[in-house]
Amino acid sequence: xxxxxxxxxxxxxxxxxxxxxxxxxxxxxxxxxxxxxxxxxxxxxxxxxxxxxxxxxxxxxxxxxxxxxxxxxxxxxxxxxxxxxxxxxxxxxxxxxxxxxxxxxxxxxxxxxxxxxxxxxxxxxxxxxxxxxxxxxxxxxxxxxxxxxxxxxxxxxxxxxxxxxxxxxxxxxxxxxxxxxxxxxxxxxxxxxxxxxxxxxxxxxxxxxxxxxxxxxxxxxxxxxxxxxxxxxxxxxxxxxxxxxxxxxxxxxxxxxxxxxxxxxxxxxxxxxxxxxxxxxxxxxxxxxxxxxxxxxxxxxxxxxxxxxxxxxxxxxxxxxxxxxxxxxxxxxxxxxxxxxxxxxxxxxxxxxxxxxxxxxxxxxxxxxxxxxxxxxxxxxxxxxxxxxxxxxxxxxxxxxxxxxxxxxxxxxxxxxxxxxxxxxxx
Amino acid sequence: xxxxxxxxxxxxxxxxxxxxxxxxxxxxxxxxxxxxxxxxxxxxxxxxxxxxxxxxxxxxxxxxxxxxxxxxxxx
Amino acid sequence: xxxxxxxxxxxxxxxxxxxxxxxxxxxxxxxxxxxxxxxxxxxxxxxxxxxxxxxxxxxxxxxxxxxxxxxxxxxxxxxxxxxxxxxxxxxxxxxxxxxxxxxxxxxxxxxxxxxxxxxxxxxxxxxxxxxxxxxxxxxxxxxxxxxxxxxxxxxxxxxxxxxxxxxxxxxxxxxxxxxxxxxxxxxxxxxxxxxxxxxxxxxxxxxxxxxxxxxxxxxxxxxxxxxxxxxxxxxxxxxxxxxxxxxxxxxxxxxxxxxxxxxxxxxxxxxxxxxxxxxxxxxxxxxxxxxxxxxxxxxxxx
Numbered sequence: 131x132x133x134x135x136x137x138x139x140x141x142x143x144x145x146x147x148x149x150x151x152x153x154x155x156x157x158x159x160x161x162x163x164x165x166x167x168x169x170x171x172x173x174x175x176x177x178x179x180x181x182x183x184x185x186x187x188x189x190x191x192x193x194x195x196x197x198x199x200x201x202x203x204x205x206x207x208x209x210x211x212x213x214x215x216x217x218x219x220x221x222x223x224x225x226x227x228x229x230x231x232x233x234x235x236x237x238x239x240x241x242x243x244x245x246x247x248x249x250x251x252x253x254x255x256x257x258x259x260x261x262x263x264x265x266x267x268x269x270x271x272x273x274x275x276x277x278x279x280x281x282x283x284x285x286x287x288x289x290x291x292x293x294x295x296x297x298x299x300x301x302x303x304x305x306x307x308x309x310x311x312x313x314x315x316x317x318x319x320x321x322x323x324x325x326x327x328x329x330x331x332x333x334x335x336x337x338x339x340x341x342x343x344x345x346x347x348x349x350x351x352x353x354x355x356x357x358x359x360x361x362x363x364x365x366x367x368x369x370x371x372x373x374x375x376x377x378x379x380x381x382x383x384x385x386x387x388x389x390x391x392x393x394x395x396x397x398x399x400x401x402x403x404x405x406x407x408x409x410x411x412x413x414x415x416x417x418x419x420x421x422x423x424x425x426x427x428x429x430x431x432x433x434x435x436x437x438x439x440x441x442x443x444x445x446x447x448x449x450x451x452x453x454x455x456x457x458x459x460x461x462x463x464x465x466x467x468x469x470x471x472x473x474x475x476x477x478x479x480x481x482x483x484x485x486x487x488x489x490x491x492x493x494x495x496x497x498x499x500x501x502x503x504x505x506x507x508x509x510x511x512x513x514x515x516x517x518x519x520x521x522x523x524x525x526x527x528x529x530x531x532x533x534x535x536x537x538x539x540x541x542x543x544x545x546x547x548x549x550x551x552x553x554x555x556x557x
Numbered sequence: 558x559x560x561x562x563x564x565x566x567x568x569x570x571x572x573x574x575x576x577x578x579x580x581x582x583x584x585x586x587x588x589x590x591x592x593x594x595x596x597x598x599x600x601x602x603x604x605x606x607x608x609x610x611x612x613x614x615x616x617x618x619x620x621x622x623x624x625x626x627x628x629x630x631x632x
Numbered sequence: 633x634x635x636x637x638x639x640x641x642x643x644x645x646x647x648x649x650x651x652x653x654x655x656x657x658x659x660x661x662x663x664x665x666x667x668x669x670x671x672x673x674x675x676x677x678x679x680x681x682x683x684x685x686x687x688x689x690x691x692x693x694x695x696x697x698x699x700x701x702x703x704x705x706x707x708x709x710x711x712x713x714x715x716x717x718x719x720x721x722x723x724x725x726x727x728x729x730x731x732x733x734x735x736x737x738x739x740x741x742x743x744x745x746x747x748x749x750x751x752x753x754x755x756x757x758x759x760x761x762x763x764x765x766x767x768x769x770x771x772x773x774x775x776x777x778x779x780x781x782x783x784x785x786x787x788x789x790x791x792x793x794x795x796x797x798x799x800x801x802x803x804x805x806x807x808x809x810x811x812x813x814x815x816x817x818x819x820x821x822x823x824x825x826x827x828x829x830x831x832x833x834x835x836x837x838x839x840x841x842x843x844x845x846x847x848x849x850x851x852x853x854x855x856x857x858x859x860x861x862x863x864x865x866x867x868x869x870x871x872x873x874x875x876x877x878x879x880x881x882x883x884x885x886x887x888x889x890x891x892x893x894x895x896x897x898x899x900x901x902x903x904x905x906x907x908x909x910x911x912x913x914x915x916x917x918x919x920x921x922x923x924x925x926x927x928x929x930x931x932x933x934x
Contacts, residue, residue, distance in 0.1 A: 144728075151721045201606075449595055493617045508674055
């Protein structure tokens with residue numbers, strides 16, 4: 131027999147036909163089992179804070195595509211953190227945030243408060259399920275507690291698929307409520323730190339005059355709108371806009387700012403004060419591209435807020451698989467932010483006190499970068515082991531403030547180096 | 558003149574619309590690569606949550622990819 | 633109950649240079665999955681995935697298994713039968729093949745076997761017998777929808793021309809979802825490969841035909857995609873020095889004249905290769921020309 135329509139392109143027609151068949155999802159003995167991810171991560175800054183964080187996360191996918199995720203995180207923090215005061219060419223003495231005792235900082239050293247050690251326990255749960263045709267809904271909650279801090283949050287998200295699931299629109303909302311109850315209470319904003327003999331009978335009275343209460347709270351509302359688009363067989367793109375508004379206590383009760391004389395010499399330390407409203411807008415874009423040799427994950431985030439902080443974050447990962455199932459993934463991240471309008475490295479003693487001020491370098495002008503490498507391997511039976519090692523570098527910058535007097539001779543913006551090491555095991 | 562211009566705009570719009578439809582996306586059976594777990598937008602959620610925690614406590618920006626989080630008084 | 637009968641469902645694991653070969657028996661063929669990994673546990677896991685899927689397809693679509701869905705559909709010819717999505721998709725594919733081949737590829741043609749016994753003998757059926765059976769052949773006579781199927785009483789469907797190839801493609805799909813390592817799936821000569829091997833080495837596959845001398849076996853070099861082979865190996869009739877091949881022209885009910893002994897076709901997926909190989913054989917003497925005109929890579933043995 132002979133085909134009449136010999137010239138029809140059988141190859142092209144067949145591709146359509148067979149792909150319809152093999153794209154189908156025949157039931158392949160679906161299993162309802164838990165999948166666990168465990169990880170331990172150690173973060174260590176040179177001469178400063180170190181933190182160890184352990185995670186166990188379980189995900190159960192039910193036959194009807196409902197997904198339950200639970201996660202337990204425990205972390206422990208120890209070490210010293212900058213208290214905000216400027217470096218001085220002379221030794222300095224500070225009162226501990228609790229009011230119990232004092233600590234000394236050597237001449238020329240960045241003042242670090244070494245009282246930090248805390249353990250945090252966090253529980254997260256999320257339930258995701260399909261709803262109607264093309265809709266997916268997800269609700270979740272989070273609770274975390276540490277010695278002087280409590281946070282609870284709820285979130286909800288709706289996603290709708292369009293265009294053969296090539297386009298997904300999503301909208302979500304989250305509400306969080308945080309309470310801080312620092313040992314020693316909440317310092318009175320812009321009051322002077324009492325430095326003196328803590329055994330003096332008057333010391334406690336003086337210290338208590340700088341306190342305005344035992345706890346403070348803040349609440350956060352986040353809105354998140356996203357679109358995910360499949361571009362082609364190799365490429366997927368996501369664009370998010372998020373809006374976040376925080377109201378309440380955002381001051382760091384442990385941070386102070388140096389009040390200096392004309393020669394830059396520290397005369398007093400004032401407790402910092404931040405506005406109690408903050409509204410942030412963030413634009414986030416991410417793409418994943420499947421090359422023949424690996425998978426590129428690139429993202430960019432722009433954030434701007436009414437504290438005048440603008441930031442840009444670039445993140446690149448490239449996963450290179452080996453034929454034996456192992457993979458290596460280099461990672462590079464770059465971040466830059468402008469300073470909050472009320473950021474100042476120090477206050478001039480003879481100038482009027484601003485309403486809001488903070489010398490916390492983390493809301494000052496800051497550049498950071500991270501370079502890292504991840505190595506992963508399958509262990510059989512669907513188990514995976516991976517190692518991650520990263521180097522994180524912070525370069526705080528002056529926001530145009532001229533150093534005066536003795537401050538010209540010291541390092542006001544000390545750079546920070548940290549190592550992140552992590553082991554992940556999934557089973 | 559006005560009519561001609563309007564016509565042009567209509568044509569241009571419909572062409573954009575059509576090409577937008579036909580060039581973006583894949584058929585269900587072309588999801589072989591996208592279906593890999595490495596191709597998920599958040600392919601390593603544990604890494605992402607650890608990173609979020611670190612950068613949340615070390616920089617002034619959080620969230621974007623997902624909710625901004627919070628939940629720690631970390632220093 | 634059906635599981636009790638199928639006692640020998642085991643997957644064997646053999647080490648070879650560069651990886652492991654997992655083998656099992658399904659659909660009347662030796663089935664192999666070659667996996668390039670030094671992780672034996674992973675290789676075994678992947679082999680099991682392929683085997684379980686092959687056995688699932690066999691249990692569902694084999695006409696030799698009286699418990700299969702295929703047998704159920706054939707028994708209920710004359711009634712409307714409920715079908716699932718996978719079966720609908722297989723019918724859709726068969727329908728495309730029927731259209732593309734202008735009726736030459738027909739999953740209802742298996743019933744002609746009742747007249748033709750290709751056992752190497754001279755047992756050629758009578759014209760009358762063949763014509764009677766032809767009344768029960770014709771995909772155009774069935775009707776089906778997403779969840780139902782109907783054909784008239786006496787008709788039969790047979791997934792034999794697609795099942796093995798389908799199982800190969802399903803194995804590729806399932807394994808590639810689990811592991812990102814190179815592997816080859818070979819079910820009785822119908823095979824597909826996936827992933828890039830070390831140094832971008834190709835897979836070398838020898839396709840043997842039991843009735844031919846070894847020198848005639850086809851050596852295929854494959855980096856990507858699939859190949860399938862159609863041929864009449866031991867299946868033919870000899871009468872008056874005329875060799876009747878087992879490839880039947882569905883329109884006449886009689887064997888095709890002068891098809892190649894064997895034709896191997898390359899395509900992105902095994903099920904495509906299988907269809908093209910069969911379709912080429914039906915062209916008889918024109919088999920190679922047909923593939924050439926369609927610009928399809930092939931190897932033929934005459």
